[in-house]
Amino acid sequence: xxxxxxxxxxxxxxxxxxxxxxxxxxxxxxxxxxxxxxxxxxxxxxxxxxxxxxxxxxxxxxxxxxxxxxxxxx
Numbered sequence: 001x002x003x004x005x006x007x008x009x010x011x012x013x014x015x016x017x018x019x020x021x022x023x024x025x026x027x028x029x030x031x032x033x034x035x036x037x038x039x040x041x042x043x044x045x046x047x048x049x050x051x052x053x054x055x056x057x058x059x060x061x062x063x064x065x066x067x068x069x070x071x072x073x074x
Contacts, residue, residue, distance in 0.1 A: 035043075
């Protein structure tokens with residue numbers, strides 16, 4: 001079993017109660033940051049779509065740049 005050293009008040013429970021009070025204080029903040037599975041799936045889908053579009057734009061830009069460079073050698 002755990003052996004807790006006594007706190008200044010002589011009770012280890014006092015320290016635990018203090019910590020529990022601090023956790024309760026930040027609980028609304030933590031709850032506000034939680035995402036549901038559907039929100040995570042939505043953000044993942046949007047992120048994937050943006051990555052595909054960005055890849056398509058980069059591919060088109062590289063194709064244009066290579067074509068432009070090669071056209072100067074003809």
